[in-house]
Amino acid sequence: MNRLITAVVLLAALLVAPAKVAASDNGQSIRPAMGWSSWSFVRRWPTETKIKQQALALKNSGLPAHGFVYVNLDDFYQKCDANGFQVDGNGRWLVDPAKFPNGIKALADYVHGLGLKFGFYVTPGIAENAVTRNTPVAGTPYHAKDIADTSRTQKNYNCKHMYRLNYSSPGAQAFVDSWAAQYASWGVDYLKIDGVDATTIDDVKAWDKALRRTGRPINFALSNNLPIANASTWRQYANSWRTQGDVECYCGPGPNGSGYPLTDWKHVSGRFNSAASWQQWAGPGGWNDLDSLQLGNGDKVGLTADQRRTHFTLWAMAASPLLLGTDLTALNNTDMAMLTNDRIIAVDQDGVAAARIVNSGVKQVWRKKEANGDYVVALFNTGTSGNSTVSVDWSQVGFSGSADVTDLWSGKHVGTVTNSYSATLRPGETRLIRARPGSATNLALS
Structure with missing residues (x-):
């Protein structure tokens, strides 16, 4: 990070304005996270090769020198069957070996070898297949049937077939602990837990506790469209929280609306009101996440150059995480001039969310x-x-x-x-x- 950004960050650390509620004290995200996430461009078809290509493109772009360091693999890396997620011997999701033949640890090692950080994805609950097989909870006498609430399903955007966890059973926290320990052993630096809402507060608390117990520094992000009524809870247990639904328009020509355009002005300008409403909850250690930053590929993302500058400006004023959603292998000069403008980045990284x-x-x-x-x-x-x-x-x-x-x-x-x-x-x-x-x-x- 260049001298300008560093100076602003150091100065902002002296801010005395108190937060409404104490932020997470896990030591992560003292300033908003910056990097890239797979969902907008790669969407439902991630592979080891694609993620490596994006990671290498990020390194070679020079953007890491401006603070963009995370490479985050989002959903659809898992292996599914007719009954949902396939699971390992301890009930945790299996990674699809056709997509990631060398496994997640090898991918994380590759990303780390580029001097970058690796992010991953999960949703709350326990897979139906784990309950059907009654898999043991690692290191405990408990099994899947002891900890699953089979009367309630859990939201999931891919394989579905997830049950809620019954946290009145001590085995439920142990199950989450084992999953978090697995991710830590793979080298995960950032974890997005999706499908979070007011009914999954126990899951947020359990994952926060589990990530801390790993001993590995892991940035903990919540998604998506979280209720503001629970803002103090999100701030207490996590490092960022999505304040609205997806910024993607799902209006492209490909399956499920994939492809360009990635977004449109309606989906970006709709963030102004939520950024204003959530402003008071942001601060060092916890940030209002306005979703992916759709800069990098010029007009074809669905925004004019003026709109893209406004997009970046709002995110920076809101001190939102800056996670690019575009194709890093096809960065254009106009957008690179925006993304490497350290004066704008410094506004995002100053540790203050603006008021309207x-x-x-x-x-x-x-x-x-x-x-x-x-x-x-x-x-x-x-x-x-x-x-x-x-x-x-x-x-x-x-x-x-x-x-x-x-x-x-x-x-x-x-x-x-x-x-x-x-x-x-x-x-x-x-x-x-x-x-x-x-x-x-x-x-x-x-």
Whole structure:
């Protein structure tokens, strides 16, 4: 990570604004995670070869020097039959050997050998096949039938046929422990647990406990569309949580809507409201996850260049994890200029989630105050037609008087601006500025 990002991160560590509730103390994700995830582009057809290609492309792109270090394998790596997931001798999912002939550990070793980190995927519960076979829980006298609640199924997006775990049985935590231990032994650095909702809080707690017991540092991410009513719980036990459904539009020409476009403006612009609602819950150790960042492949992802800059700007202002969903083997120059803009990355990594202070039709303004006293302000035209002039008074931002302003996308030093700032924006365009108050009075804003 370059000097600019490092300096901002160190300064942000001095922030004194308290979180609403204590964050997870597992030591992970002090700043939002950055990297790549397989779901958007690879979708339901991951293979060892494809993941290795993406990992190598990430390394060779130079993006790791800007903080993008995770390579996350999402769903559909498992082996299934008519009764759901095939399982090993202890009831844990089997990896499909046709897709991953050398196994997950070998893949993780490859990723680590590139100087990157490896992420993996699971959902709560226990497979029907484990219960049918009554597989033993590793290292315990318990078996699958002792710990499964066969009266209730568990949400799953692939093989289905999952039962809920009965946590009144001590064997249930032991089962999750054994699964987490397996992942740790494979070299997993990041675990996404999908299918989480208000009914799976016990699973979140169990996986948090299990990951800690492995002794391996593992970033713990929850997905998807989690209820905000349980935000304090997600923050206490996890390092990030998806605040909405998928950012993908599923409007491509391939099976299940795969292929380009990966997303559309509706799915991106719909994040503004959730980012505003969830803002108070983000902070060091736990972040509001707006889903994958669809930058890298130009217009064909389904967004114009202006919309992609706005996409990145909102994610950065919200301090969301930055997990690319695009094809890293086909990065284009326009998007690489965006992704390597360390001024924007520093906004994401400053440890502060911005608040929305103007929301009027297509006009929005967001602000955050950083540890050194600077304010970062984003102005948006979220419309799809027509220019719009977006304005904000410094008093709305949090200070009065004048400020020294820099445009963060262009790097242009604007100079001293007094009392207010405005920009005429194309449809879907953003303006992101850093305002350093001069001889001004800071106002008491949250």
